[in-house]
Amino acid sequence: MSQKIRVIYNQKGGVGKTTLAVNLASCAALRGKRTLLIDSDPQGNATTYVLGSKKQPEKTLTHYYESCLHLNIFRQSIFEYITTQTKIPNLHIVACNRELEELRTKLENKHKIMKLKEGLKNNTYDHVYLDPPPANDFFSLACLIAANEIIIPIDCDAFSIRAAHEIKNTIEEVKQDHNPHLVVKGIIVNQFQKGTKHASSMIQDLKKVGFPILEPFIPTSIKVRESHSEVKPIVIGYPDHSVSQAIFGLFDSLENKVIENVEMIDPLILQNNINNSSEDISLV
C-alpha cells in the first residue's frame, strides 16, 4: 500500500501514543514524505507538542466534525481543516481541542463514525498519522476505521499485557465490521529498561499476544518530557539521543528500509532553522 494511514493505538493511557505519533510523523517528514498528523484526541496533546499552546488554531478537527453534523450536498474533506504547515517542512497538522469532547454524543447519535474515513478520501499525503485518545470510544474507533495500518505502543508495566489482549479483540471486531484491510504493523515497546528481569519477562509475555514486536525498543528518558515542554519533537531537537535513534530505527523498520540508503533532511540543520525562525506559527 503506497499511502499509509497509521493509527497509533492503545486504549491504555500514557503509553506514548502522542509521543510516537508526533515523532514518527516527524521522521516521515524528515525522510521527505508529505505527512499529515491528525490530532484525534480532545486532550490536544499532539497539537500542543507540535504547535505549543500560545495560539488557538482557527481550524481544527472539532470544526471538521461540526461540519459533519450538518447536511451537506458535497462530501466534507478533512484537508480543508489543516491548521498550519508547522515549522517542520513536509509536516502538516489537523489540530484538536477540548471542544471536540462536547460533540461526542451528537456524533454518536447521528452515526457519524465513518466521517473521518470519508474525509480522508482523495488523500494526497504519503503518510497520515492519527493520534486517538486513551479510550475505546467514538474518536478512537473512527481512527481505527480510517486507518490502513495500526501501531501499538506499550509501556513496560503489568497492565500492558492485559491491554494488548483487549486490543487484539478490538482489532478483530473493527476488521470484521468496518475495516477488513487494517494491517497490524506491530507493538512498539516504550520505556524499556534494559537489563531488568521484569522488562525481559514482559517481552516474553507480549510475544504470546501474537502481534509482531518491533525493534529497537525505546528507552526511558527525561528528554522525552523536555521535548514536550520545548515544543519540539525529540527526533528534531535531539536527533542523536538514544530515544531518537530508536524512533528513527523503528520508522525505518516500518518502512522496511535500510537507514544508510535513505535520503533525509539533516535534523540539525532543520533545528537551527527552527531556532532562527520567528516564534509565531503561520496559520493558513
Ligand SMILES: Nc1ncnc2c1ncn2[C@@H]1O[C@H](COP(=O)(O)OP(=O)(O)OP(=O)(O)O)[C@@H](O)[C@H]1O
Ligand atoms: N520513552 C519515554 N521516556 C520517558 N518518558 C516518556 C517516554 N515516552 C513517553 N513518556 C512520557 O510519558 C507521558 C505519556 O506520554 P504520551 O502523552 O506520549 O502518552 P499517550 O499514550 O499519548 O497518553 P494519553 O493516553 O494520555 O494520550 C508523557 O509525559 C511523556 O513525556
Ligand SMILES: [Mg+2]
Ligand atoms: Mg496521547
